[in-house]
Amino acid sequence: MSTLQARTFSRPIGSGVNHAARLELLENYLAHHEDILRCAHMSLEWLARYAGVKQSACLAVDAESNMLVGIAAYGVASDDIELFSWPLSDTYDPLIGALQSSRPVPFRSYRPNGHAAPTPLGRGAFTAIPLGMRPGNVGEREDLAPGLLLLRAPAISADIDWLVMVLGQKIDQVRGRGSLAEEARKLRRERTLFFTIINAVTDPIMLTDIEGKLIVANARAEKLFAASEEESEGRRRAVELNNMLFSAALSRSAVEGNPEARELLLVDPSDGSDLLFEVLSTAVEDPREGTGVVSVLRNITDLRRATEQIEENYQKLRVAEAAVRAERDRLNLIIDSVADPIIVTDATGATVMMNSPAEDLFTVIAGASEAASRTVQANDAHFSSFISGLLLGETGPGEIRRGEIGLMNPGTSEPIPVEAIAGKVLTDTGELTAVVTILHDRREALERARLYEQLKAASDELQARVQAATAELATQNELLRRQAIELEQASRLKSQFLANMSHEFRTPLNAILGYTHMLLQGVAGDLLPAVKRQLQRIDSNGRHLMTIINEILDITRIEAGKMPMQLSEFNLNELVPEVMTELDPVISRSKLTVAPRLRPDLPTIYSDRQKVKQIIVNLLSNALKFTHEGGIRITVAYRPAERTASVAVADTGIGISPENHEKIFEDFRQVDDSPSRQYGGTGLGLAICRRLATALGGRITLESTMGVGSTFTLTIPVETEQ
Amino acid sequence: MTQPDAPLILVVDDYQDAREMYAEYLQFSGFRVAEARNGNEAVAQAFSLRPDLILMDLSLPGMDGWEATRVLKADERTKHIPVVALTGHALAGASEGARKAGCDSFVTKPCLPDDLVVEVRRMLDTVKKA
Numbered sequence: 138m139s140t141l142q143a144r145t146f147s148r149p150i151g152s153g154v155n156h157a158a159r160l161e162l163l164e165n166y167l168a169h170h171e172d173i174l175r176c177a178h179m180s181l182e183w184l185a186r187y188a189g190v191k192q193s194a195c196l197a198v199d200a201e202s203n204m205l206v207g208i209a210a211y212g213v214a215s216d217d218i219e220l221f222s223w224p225l226s227d228t229y230d231p232l233i234g235a236l237q238s239s240r241p242v243p244f245r246s247y248r249p250n251g252h253a254a255p256t257p258l259g260r261g262a263f264t265a266i267p268l269g270m271r272p273g274n275v276g277e278r279e280d281l282a283p284g285l286l287l288l289r290a291p292a293i294s295a296d297i298d299w300l301v302m303v304l305g306q307k308i309d310q311v312r313g314r315g316s317l318a319e320e321a322r323k324l325r326r327e328r329t330l331f332f333t334i335i336n337a338v339t340d341p342i343m344l345t346d347i348e349g350k351l352i353v354a355n356a357r358a359e360k361l362f363a364a365s366e367e368e369s370e371g372r373r374r375a376v377e378l379n380n381m382l383f384s385a386a387l388s389r390s391a392v393e394g395n396p397e398a399r400e401l402l403l404v405d406p407s408d409g410s411d412l413l414f415e416v417l418s419t420a421v422e423d424p425r426e427g428t429g430v431v432s433v434l435r436n437i438t439d440l441r442r443a444t445e446q447i448e449e450n451y452q453k454l455r456v457a458e459a460a461v462r463a464e465r466d467r468l469n470l471i472i473d474s475v476a477d478p479i480i481v482t483d484a485t486g487a488t489v490m491m492n493s494p495a496e497d498l499f500t501v502i503a504g505a506s507e508a509a510s511r512t513v514q515a516n517d518a519h520f521s522s523f524i525s526g527l528l529l530g531e532t533g534p535g536e537i538r539r540g541e542i543g544l545m546n547p548g549t550s551e552p553i554p555v556e557a558i559a560g561k562v563l564t565d566t567g568e569l570t571a572v573v574t575i576l577h578d579r580r581e582a583l584e585r586a587r588l589y590e591q592l593k594a595a596s597d598e599l600q601a602r603v604q605a606a607t608a609e610l611a612t613q614n615e616l617l618r619r620q621a622i623e624l625e626q627a628s629r630l631k632s633q634f635l636a637n638m639s640h641e642f643r644t645p646l647n648a649i650l651g652y653t654h655m656l657l658q659g660v661a662g663d664l665l666p667a668v669k670r671q672l673q674r675i676d677s678n679g680r681h682l683m684t685i686i687n688e689i690l691d692i693t694r695i696e697a698g699k700m701p702m703q704l705s706e707f708n709l710n711e712l713v714p715e716v717m718t719e720l721d722p723v724i725s726r727s728k729l730t731v732a733p734r735l736r737p738d739l740p741t742i743y744s745d746r747q748k749v750k751q752i753i754v755n756l757l758s759n760a761l762k763f764t765h766e767g768g769i770r771i772t773v774a775y776r777p778a779e780r781t782a783s784v785a786v787a788d789t790g791i792g793i794s795p796e797n798h799e800k801i802f803e804d805f806r807q808v809d810d811s812p813s814r815q816y817g818g819t820g821l822g823l824a825i826c827r828r829l830a831t832a833l834g835g836r837i838t839l840e841s842t843m844g845v846g847s848t849f850t851l852t853i854p855v856e857t858e859q
Numbered sequence: 860m861t862q863p864d865a866p867l868i869l870v871v872d873d874y875q876d877a878r879e880m881y882a883e884y885l886q887f888s889g890f891r892v893a894e895a896r897n898g899n900e901a902v903a904q905a906f907s908l909r910p911d912l913i914l915m916d917l918s919l920p921g922m923d924g925w926e927a928t929r930v931l932k933a934d935e936r937t938k939h940i941p942v943v944a945l946t947g948h949a950l951a952g953a954s955e956g957a958r959k960a961g962c963d964s965f966v967t968k969p970c971l972p973d974d975l976v977v978e979v980r981r982m983l984d985t986v987k988k989a
Contacts, residue, residue, distance in 0.1 A: 647969035648876040654971050655880065660887050683969060 158187040159299060167303060173197065173311045174208050174324055180304050181211035188296040190288045194218045194257045197268075197284035197308060198225065198236065205233060205285070206325075213258050219328055221257050225281070232257075232265060236281045241266040241293055258287045266293065269305025283308040341434040347420070349384030352429060361403055361412075361434075375406035386416060387430060401434065413438040478555075478576040484569045486524050495576070498544055498553075509547040516544045520557075520574075527559050527572060536561070542576070554579045628696070635693040642686050650679045688821040695828045702832070704857060707746045709773050709782055710735045716753045717771075720761070727761050730768040739775045742782055744857040748829045752837070755822045756786040756849045764790035767846070780855045781835070787848040793841040802827045802837075826851075833857050866911035866983055867891040871901040871927070872945065873919050877968075881914065884972035885979070898922025902930050905937050912982060914975070917946045917957060925960040932961030941982045945970070 162183045170176050177195040184190040192212035199206050203225045207218030227233050235242040242265045267282030286301055332355075335342050341358035345351055351362055362383065364376040386401045401414045414434040421429050469492075472479050478495035482488050491499060499517055501510050519542045527538045537560045544553045559574040653676045655661070657669065664672070694700045713733050717724065724731055742749075753771075760769045767789025774783045793801060802823050823837075830837045835853030868890045872878035875896075882892045893908050895901040897919045905913060913931070917924035924944065931937040944962040957965050964982055966975060 643969050644874055644877065648874075648880055650969055651877070651880045651884075651972050654973060655884055655887070658884075658887075658973065660884065 158183070159296070162300075163303065167307050171311055173308055176307055176311075177209035177304065178211075180300055181209050184288070184297065184300060185211055188290070188294055188300070190290045190297070192258060192263075193286065193288040195268075195284060195286055195304070196221065196232070196257065198281060200312070205236065207257060208284070210257075218257050219325060232285060235265040235285055236267060238267055238282075239270055241270075258289065261289070263287050263289045264293065266297070266301050267305075268301055268308060270298075270301050283312060338433075340436065341414070341432075343432045343434075344421075345383075345387065345430050345432065347387070347428055347430055349380065349387045349430075351380075358434070361406065364406065371409065372406040375404045375409065379403045379406070383416075383432075387418060387432070400437070403434075411438070412436060413441050475575075477578065480520070480574045480576070482524055482572045482574070484528070484571070486521060486528055486572075489571060498547065498576075501547075505547065508550065512545045512547040512550060516547070519544060523557050524559065524572060524574065527561070528569075541579070544576070554583065632693050632696060635689060639686050639690040639693070643683070646679060646683055646686070650676065650683065653679060688825060691825050692821060692828070695825070695832065700829075700832060702745050702857075703747060704743060705746055706741045706743050707749075708741055709739055709749075709784060710737065712746065712750055713753065713771055713773060713784065716750060716757060719754065720757055723758070723761050727764070729761065729764055729766070731757070732768060732770050734770060734772040736773045736775055739773060739782060740855060742853070742855055744833055744853055748833060749851070749853065752826045752829055752851050753784055753786070755826050756784075756837075756851065759822060759849070760786050760788035760790065760847075764788040764846075775855075781852050782855055783850050783852040785848055785850040787846060789846040792843040792845055793839065793847055794843055795841075798839050798841065801839075862889065863891075865889055865891050867893060867908060868979060869893045869895060869901065869904055869908065869910035869913045871895045871897075871914060871919070871924065872916040873897060874916075877916075881972060881975060885976065888976045890979070898924065898927035898930075901927045905931055905940065906934075909936070910940060911986075912979060913940055913942045914979070915942050915944055915962065917944055925956060928957075928960040928962055939986075941986050943978060943982055 162179065165179075167176055167180075170179075177197070181190075181193045181195060184193055190211075194207060194211070194213060195209040196205050196218075197208045198204075199222075202222075204222045205225055206223075207221035210218035223230060223232065225233055225236070231242070231244065243262065244265060245262050246260060264287070266286045266288070268284040268286060269282050283305055286297075286304070288297070290297065335353075335355035336357075338355060339357060341361055342355045343351060343358045343362065344353040351358075354362060361379050362376060364373045382401060382403055386399065399416055401416045403412045403414060404410075405412050413436070415437045416432055416434050418430050418432045421431050472490075472492040475492060476494060478492065478498055480488060480491045480495050480499070488499070499513060499520065501513050505513075523540050523542055526540070537558060539559075540557045542555050542557050544555055545551065546553055555576040556579050557574055557576050559572055561569055562571040562573060564570055653672055656664065657672050657676065691700075713735065717731060717733065757769070757771070769789075770785075770787045772785045772787070774785065775781075776783070827837050830851055830853065833853050834857050835851065838850050838852070839847065840850075841847035868885050870878055870882050870885070870892060871894075872881070873896050878894055878896070882894055885892045893904055893910060895904045899922050901913070901915065901919075901924075902922070904910075915924045915928055919927070922930075924946075928942050928944070931940065931942065938961075941963040942961065943964040943966055944957040945966050945968055946957065964978060966978055
């Protein structure tokens with residue numbers, strides 16, 4: 138059980154006999170009180186105070202029950218003493234035996250025979266002194282002592298002896314007047330009942346002095362506030378802490394004068410956990426022991442914990458609610474930010490929520506026109522019809538129903554064809570909770586489709602045009618090709634015609650010239666001078682006509698590509714004198730000087746000799762024709778770097794103006810085209826020369842100054858390619 | 860005027876004025892002359908008369924000058940007789956065709972009688988030398 142700490146009444150102990158103290162005990166208690174239990178209790182306290190006996194107990198003989206019973210204790214568990222009783226008949230028991238002793242009996246330890254009877258004064262050695270024993274009285278007494286004083290003291294002092302004597306007399310005195318047993322039994326019952334009651338209370342109950350020192354405690358309180366020396370360090374510390382906390386709480390309450398309940402946090406000594414108590418303290422006045430405090434501690438740890446739990450749950454709920462609200466706000470924000478109308482309906486088709494674009498279509502704005510209201514109703518009817526189709530239809534979970542609805546804008550009455558896309562929202566058990574419908578404006582898509590059609594039509598048309606143009610182009614090409622063929626044919630026919638014509642011309646001309654020649658040769662005999670002169674006119678005009686016909690034939694042959702090349706090696710240094718020889722009659726008649734400048738180092742030329750000669754003849758003839766005085770220089774040159782050779786015919790004639798430099802190379806052209814022109818000739822000479830030069834891979838160039846002279850230069854490659 | 864042993868020239872031409880002009884001038888120049896108007900006559904005359912030289916116009920009615928030349932050059936009796944082609948065809952290939960047919964010389968019309976006699980004498984000298 139527990140030990141009561143004996144601190145309260147301790148005082149310094151005086152040595153020797155303290156008469157004043159003895160008098161106090163006698164006067165205050167033993168002389169006036171008839172209550173044997175109280176007298177015993179006071180005596181033990183007196184011993185503690187004046188004799189330094191810290192642990193003591195008093196046992197008395199109950200004659201009625203023939204028992205030795207405990208009546209008071211000090212410094213030890215009072216229960217042990219008060220519940221202690223042992224039959225006097227057990228004479229082997231050392232305590233019973235001590236009753237017959239006339240001296241103090243030392244006990245090493247005491248254990249009642251056999252079983253676990255309460256042990257007075259706890260474990261350890263003690264001394265048992267028979268009450269009524271007189272000092273110096275030695276040997277067996279004749280009768281039993283009225284009781285025993287059990288104590289732990291270093292020595293039996295005089296005060297102890299004295300007390301044993303007076304207390305024994307008092308017990309004898311009282312016992313002589315009444316029954317100790319009845320009184321003791323009554324008290325014992327009451328005490329037993331009291332402890333039973335307070336121990337039955339689950340809340341700790343304590344009686345303390347005003348400083349918080351424990352006087353009486355029930356079992357619950359003892360668990361918190363009492364610990365024996367043998368108990369564990371941790372538990373003892375916890376108990377110490379609890380005592381301090383409780384004392385502090387009590388003193389605080391005394392200072393504040395607040396009798397109301399307050400909370401006290403203590404430590405559970407058994408497991409170190411926090412225990413929260415509500416303390417109800419009430420001051421009680423006791424005439425003997427002064428002011429005490431009765432405290433009832435109600436364990437509210439669980440209550441507090443439950444309260445905190447509830448609070449915490451409430452907070453969580455608040456947070457969850459806020460989160461849900463935020464989530465819903467966000468969802469609303471998202472739904473509202475979607476440009477397409479969104480409508481959520483429940484399983485019956487009733488609208489649960491919609492975003493603002495949907496509201497524009499399906500809600501009547503206050504003060505809207507009647508037409509707008511009707512439009513909204515019509516929209517609603519269209520949508521309801523679509524939704525009921527979905528609700529009645531056999532669409533499974535996750536399935537989506539699409540449909541087209543013709544809605545109208547309530548504000549503008551503009552038709553809005555929409556595509557409705559609806560999906561069912563099902564619970565885990567497959568129960569339909571909502572239908573979410575998104576309406577997508579199809580006008581843009583329709584407009585795009587229309588534009589696409591237009592574009593396609595335009596593209597098709599363009600393609601058709603391109604095809605037509607391509608076909609036209611092909612036709613034109615074919616036409617051109619045919620025209621080209623026809624032109625070529627025509628050109629060939631022309632060339633053929635001219636060739637034939639020239640043949641036909643020449644046959645009669647051949648006869649004319651031949652007979653004229655024969656007459657002039659005197660085949661028909663001598664001629665009169667006048668006839669001969671006239672025949673010579675016929676001859677010269679016939680020759681001129683022959684030249685014209687030959688030149689036309691040359692042009693024709695070149696154009697028809699039928700001018701054969703007869704390439705051979707020859708020397709320009711030989712060809713130039715040959716040309717001069719051929720034209721000697723003309724040169725002689727002209728009275729001009731013709732000076733050749735040859736080039737001895739010129740290599741042999743590989744070209745068409747006949748055509749080169751024809752060109753040089755033509756150039757020299759022209760020079761002679763258009764030069765009236767001065768001279769003509771024929772210069773042969775060679776350019777090794779270019780592999781070309783050239784023959785330049787320079788005259789001192791009339792010259793050719795720059796604008797005519799090209800003109801003179803054209804067919805049938807002379808500088809003077811007029812019918813009354815001064816110089817004869819077909820005008821084909823230079824045109825033929827240029828064509829021949831080109832055919833030989835060469836060229837004819839002209840440098841001329843009016844009134845100073847002209848230089849025509851034939852340049853040909855040293856080797857003409859076939 | 861004309862010596863009996865003077866060279867006999869066969870002049871073949873369908874154009875009477877030209878044929879007679881050349882014939883007259885050749886006689887005037889001292890040759891004996893025979894005439895033919897086309898290829899067939901030319902071949903017949905050549906076989907019968909065995910001329911010393913034939914002046915052959917190429918464009919002839921019936922058998923033309925090329926064909927007649929090939930016939931004459933293919934025959935042992937006449938193949939040694941020099942044939943001088945006379946042509947007004949100045950287009951390319953005319954002289955080439957004449958040489959292929961077997962003509963020994965080639966004269967382009969218009970050709971003055973004087974020039975023709977020069978060519979005839981040259982050809983006769985060539986044959987004589989050979």
